[in-house]
Amino acid sequence: MKNLAKHLKRILGKEKVFHTPEDCLCYSYDGTFKTGIPGVVVRPSSTEEVAAVVKLASQEGIPVVPRGAGTGLSGGAVPLEGSLVIDLTAMNRIVKIDPAEMLAVVEPGVITAHLHKKVENMGLFYPPDPSSANVSTIGGNIAECAGGPRGLKYGVTRDYVLGLEVVLAGGEVIQCGGETIKNVSGYDLCGLFVGSEGTLGIITRANLRLLPKPQARQTIRADFKTIEGAAGTITAIIGAGVIPAALELMDDVTIRCVENFLRTGLPLDVEAILLMEVDGPAVSLPGQVRTIAALCRQHGAARVKVAETEAEGVELWRARKAVSPAVVQVKPTKISEDATVPRKNIPAMIRGIKEIARKHNLVIAIFGHAGDGNLHPNILVDKSNPEEMERAEAAIEEMFRLALSLGGTLSGEHGIGLLKAPFLEMEFGRAGVAVMRRIKEALDPPGILNPGKIFGGISS
Amino acid sequence: MNDDVGAAKYQINRCSKCGSCREVCPVFSEMGGEPWVARARVQLANAAIEGQLGFSRRFKEIMESCLLCKACVTHCPNGVRVDKLVLWARQEAVRKQGLPFIKKSILRNVLRYNHRLELFARVLAAYRATGLRLSKREGLLLPARTAPFGRLAHIKKLEKPSLLVAYFTGCMTRYVYHQTGQAVLDVLEKNNVQVVLPGQYCCGMPALAAGDSQTVRELARRNVESIMKAGVDYIITDCATCGEMLKNYGEMFPEDTVRDFSNRVQDISFFLVHTIGTLPKTGELPLVVTYHDPCHLKRGQGIWSEPRKILAGIPGLSLKEMAESDRCCGSAGSFGLTHYDLSMKILRRKIENIRATGAQAVVTGCPSCRLQIEYGLKEEGIFIPVMHTVDLLSQVYGPANASLSLPSVCQRQELVAPTANN
Ligand SMILES: Cc1cc2nc3c(=O)[nH]c(=O)nc-3n(C[C@H](O)[C@H](O)[C@H](O)COP(=O)(O)OP(=O)(O)OC[C@H]3O[C@@H](n4cnc5c(N)ncnc54)[C@H](O)[C@@H]3O)c2cc1C
Ligand code: SF4
Numbered sequence: 001m002k003n004l005a006k007h008l009k010r011i012l013g014k015e016k017v018f019h020t021p022e023d024c025l026c027y028s029y030d031g032t033f034k035t036g037i038p039g040v041v042v043r044p045s046s047t048e049e050v051a052a053v054v055k056l057a058s059q060e061g062i063p064v065v066p067r068g069a070g071t072g073l074s075g076g077a078v079p080l081e082g083s084l085v086i087d088l089t090a091m092n093r094i095v096k097i098d099p100a101e102m103l104a105v106v107e108p109g110v111i112t113a114h115l116h117k118k119v120e121n122m123g124l125f126y127p128p129d130p131s132s133a134n135v136s137t138i139g140g141n142i143a144e145c146a147g148g149p150r151g152l153k154y155g156v157t158r159d160y161v162l163g164l165e166v167v168l169a170g171g172e173v174i175q176c177g178g179e180t181i182k183n184v185s186g187y188d189l190c191g192l193f194v195g196s197e198g199t200l201g202i203i204t205r206a207n208l209r210l211l212p213k214p215q216a217r218q219t220i221r222a223d224f225k226t227i228e229g230a231a232g233t234i235t236a237i238i239g240a241g242v243i244p245a246a247l248e249l250m251d252d253v254t255i256r257c258v259e260n261f262l263r264t265g266l267p268l269d270v271e272a273i274l275l276m277e278v279d280g281p282a283v284s285l286p287g288q289v290r291t292i293a294a295l296c297r298q299h300g301a302a303r304v305k306v307a308e309t310e311a312e313g314v315e316l317w318r319a320r321k322a323v324s325p326a327v328v329q330v331k332p333t334k335i336s337e338d339a340t341v342p343r344k345n346i347p348a349m350i351r352g353i354k355e356i357a358r359k360h361n362l363v364i365a366i367f368g369h370a371g372d373g374n375l376h377p378n379i380l381v382d383k384s385n386p387e388e389m390e391r392a393e394a395a396i397e398e399m400f401r402l403a404l405s406l407g408g409t410l411s412g413e414h415g416i417g418l419l420k421a422p423f424l425e426m427e428f429g430r431a432g433v434a435v436m437r438r439i440k441e442a443l444d445p446p447g448i449l450n451p452g453k454i455f456g457g458i459s460s
Numbered sequence: 461m462n463d464d465v466g467a468a469k470y471q472i473n474r475c476s477k478c479g480s481c482r483e484v485c486p487v488f489s490e491m492g493g494e495p496w497v498a499r500a501r502v503q504l505a506n507a508a509i510e511g512q513l514g515f516s517r518r519f520k521e522i523m524e525s526c527l528l529c530k531a532c533v534t535h536c537p538n539g540v541r542v543d544k545l546v547l548w549a550r551q552e553a554v555r556k557q558g559l560p561f562i563k564k565s566i567l568r569n570v571l572r573y574n575h576r577l578e579l580f581a582r583v584l585a586a587y588r589a590t591g592l593r594l595s596k597r598e599g600l601l602l603p604a605r606t607a608p609f610g611r612l613a614h615i616k617k618l619e620k621p622s623l624l625v626a627y628f629t630g631c632m633t634r635y636v637y638h639q640t641g642q643a644v645l646d647v648l649e650k651n652n653v654q655v656v657l658p659g660q661y662c663c664g665m666p667a668l669a670a671g672d673s674q675t676v677r678e679l680a681r682r683n684v685e686s687i688m689k690a691g692v693d694y695i696i697t698d699c700a701t702c703g704e705m706l707k708n709y710g711e712m713f714p715e716d717t718v719r720d721f722s723n724r725v726q727d728i729s730f731f732l733v734h735t736i737g738t739l740p741k742t743g744e745l746p747l748v749v750t751y752h753d754p755c756h757l758k759r760g761q762g763i764w765s766e767p768r769k770i771l772a773g774i775p776g777l778s779l780k781e782m783a784e785s786d787r788c789c790g791s792a793g794s795f796g797l798t799h800y801d802l803s804m805k806i807l808r809r810k811i812e813n814i815r816a817t818g819a820q821a822v823v824t825g826c827p828s829c830r831l832q833i834e835y836g837l838k839e840e841g842i843f844i845p846v847m848h849t850v851d852l853l854s855q856v857y858g859p860a861n862a863s864l865s866l867p868s869v870c871q872r873q874e875l876v877a878p879t880a881n882n
């Protein structure tokens with residue numbers, strides 16, 4: 001490792017290479033409870049530097065782990081012991097924003113919210129908005145195909161990536177996609193790299209598609225006595241041709257946690273709260289709001305609140321934004337899952353999760369992006385209690401099985417990483433996973449790019 | 461597992477490693493790498509407890525580069541007390557390895573004895589007078605006075621005071637900003653509050669920050685003993701750092717008298733707004749100011765609306781909020797001396813935010829921040845005064861309804877931009 005560090009310092013300069021035990025420990029984790037201590041960390045500042053590092057790593061057969069902000073929730077950036085971490089956050093330039101082409105060209109370390117702010121100041125809009133946007137990087141978003149509340153109406157990161165520059169396992173640099181919306185030359189390599197979790201190549205630049213910024217938005221909250229009422233409302237709203245920009249659900253456990261924490265007078269006698277936001281031209285809002293409010297009432301909403309001012313909107317969202325701090329008041333550790341099902345199966349999924357919680361004697365708060373079926377059951381545990389952690393693991397596996405049996409997927413937006421790797425075959429079968437493996441082997445013959453992620457097989 | 465380790469473990473277990481602190485940690489935003497963010501300090505503390513890492517040079521370097529500004533603590537969804545973990549780590553390092561010689565000499569031999577602190581200040585002042593300047597960072601040591609404020613202060617005996625308070629002057633006011641001390645006395649007198657100046661010592665924050673718990677305990681004991689003897693209703697501070705520290709004595713040394721002492725501590729702005737309640741009318745001052753929230757006042761004591769209320773009560777004065785008004789100025793006690801370059805980078809962002817407001821003066825509630833911001837403005841060639849909230853208030857308390865102007869306030873306050881005598 002000493003030798004490798006020396007080589008790296010020669011390539012990058014010594015201020016970009018770190019290998020003390022303390023530095024390595026600080027790169028041993030991401031947003032999960034998994035850890036693995038790397039052997040050396042580099043912070044390159046250009047594509048050429050990344051390419052040179054990867055080339056050296058491939059010659060030496062050293063595993064490479066790309067890393068953004070380390071907020072991933074599936075263990076994607078947790079290093080294999082002794083590997084080489086490439087921290088891409090020093091590559092954080094917004095290279096250009098072209099309003100005429102509705103295009104942003106960025107380096108991978110750009111913080112998602114910085115891009116949001118910059119383009120919105122120009123009247124433009126980059127929709128993908130993971131809740132971690134204030135710290136997550138575009139590179140990490142692309143590598144995980146991050147979603148967020150806006151997924152229902154605006155799609156996910158995949159829908160905004162027009163082109164990528166990628167450093168391959170041997171250190172070669174390729175361009176895929178381009179700057180245009182339409183581009184069907186050859187295979188869709190862009191699509192392949194989006195969501196590849198750093199296992200196929202390292203993204204060093206991205207061309208992102210922008211939209212015009214919606215002129216106005218408005219928030220509505222509706223409280224439901226039953227999950228079924230809330231779920232019925234969701235399908236009815238979408239059936240009526242209104243697509244909310246956000247459609248978030250909080251279940252009774254979540255509501256109780258938030259109310260205990262905020263004391264804002266949330267109803268404690270309901271099974272679900274729906275928080276919805278519509279956006280678009282100002283003239284279109286009253287109609288959308290009326291339709292939604294009417295449908296909520298038809299489906300038995302106990303209460304419907306429409307925010308008349310910006311401030312009222314912020315107040316309604318306050319409860320949703322407080323979920324994370326609120327739930328950890330109950331237990332210190334939260335395991336955030338993101339199994340996703342078709343919208344119509346939301347009630348079955350929620351009922352099933354509650355059954356699993358009862359069976360394993362666990363507290364599970366369910367909230368999330370209900371509009372696209374992307375729920376986040378959060379198991380609240382204390383990680384210093386091994387027995388409870390075991391029950392949680394059993395519950396997680398059952399939740400995965402349940403989601404798949406309801407026509408869903410293991411992960412809507414957090415990725416497979418380390419945590420879900422053991423279950424991938426459950427979703428795609430042996431043959432399906434074998435195809436993925438062949439792609440991996442074709443692009444990364446030495447197997448140095450983020451080993452153990454997605455496919456598992458390497459204990460970390 | 462001793463109590464301290466248990467408490468540290470409790471904080472560590474609450475960290476979900478979500479990385480949200482990357483958004484707010486001022487040190488991280490200048491340094492960029494993960495080791496410099498709050499999350500990493502939590503994980504390093506854990507590794508130290510688990511015996512995975514020792515208290516190496518790098519470990520201490522990372523722990524010492526924390527401003528204790530608590531931006532992470534307020535922002536953290538789980539409220540992890542990163543500041544406490546950092547202090548724990550520093551204290552453990554000292555317990556295991558002892559204090560470095562220079563720090564030890566200052567903390568143990570100077571801070572604990574007022575006459576030595578005074579001598580220290582005097583040597584500093586004499587040295588300043590020679591006009592010598594050995595290194596750039598000395599700009600931060602600034603104009604020490606030769607005599608402590610308490611000895612020069614003249615306190616009027618009031619006929620029928622409404623309250624009796626002890627004024628805890630703090631080292632900065634005692635040795636640097638005498639006019640702030642005078643302002644506090646004037647303002648309190650104007651509000652019919654009788655002030656006494658019982659014997660007092662350094663609040664102990666420099667020792668706490670250095671991990672020297674032994675000196676902290678000693679200073680706390682002396683302060684509590686001496687001030688409680690005076691039998692006062694409240695203990696007033698004008699220094700955000702001292703205020704927070706004195707308030708924390710009760711938690712650190714949970715004995716009845718100490719708790720009682722801590723409960724009586726109030727920042728001057730809080731005291732004026734809440735304890736006094738209605739303030740006398742002030743003269744008019746047509747001035748655009750901006751306000752910097754000291755970390756130890758806003759996050760340390762939850763005081764941010766009070767100084768704004770005081771400013772809002774001054775006719776003619778308008779407050780133009782700067783962006784990130786509560787972002788650390790980089791001063792953090794001796795941090796500016798030990799981490800000069802980093803401190804200056806953090807300061808530059810503050811100065812840019814101040815510049816963008818176009819304000820004619822900066823107001824703040826802590827003499828340490830004031831010193832740092834004055835230095836930063838001067839370095840950038842921006843000649844606007846920086847004053848403590850009470851400095852401003854004491855001036856407009858003057859003749860009722862008199863119209864004041866910036867130059868007159870500055871002159872009376874010696875607030876004109878520091879001349880180039882150093
Ligand atoms: C509080 C919180 C809320 C969250 N909310 C959401 C949400 O609403 N929606 C959502 O989708 N996710 C969410 N996440 C998960 C996480 O923020 C996203 O997955 C995000 O995209 C990760 O970005 P990052 O920069 O932190 O990447 P990291 O965690 O550093 O890395 C993630 C993966 O990407 C790879 N990678 C990183 N950069 C590159 C690159 N340049 N090239 C190739 N591979 C790379 C890594 O190897 C790793 O496999 C949340 C996380 C937290 C902690
Ligand atoms: S914000 Fe709090 S919980 Fe999140 S990583 Fe930082 S210290 Fe840990």
Ligand code: SF4
Nearest residue numbers: 485526527529530532
């Ligand atoms: S206290 Fe301030 S400097 Fe220290 S970790 Fe927290 S945010 Fe960073």
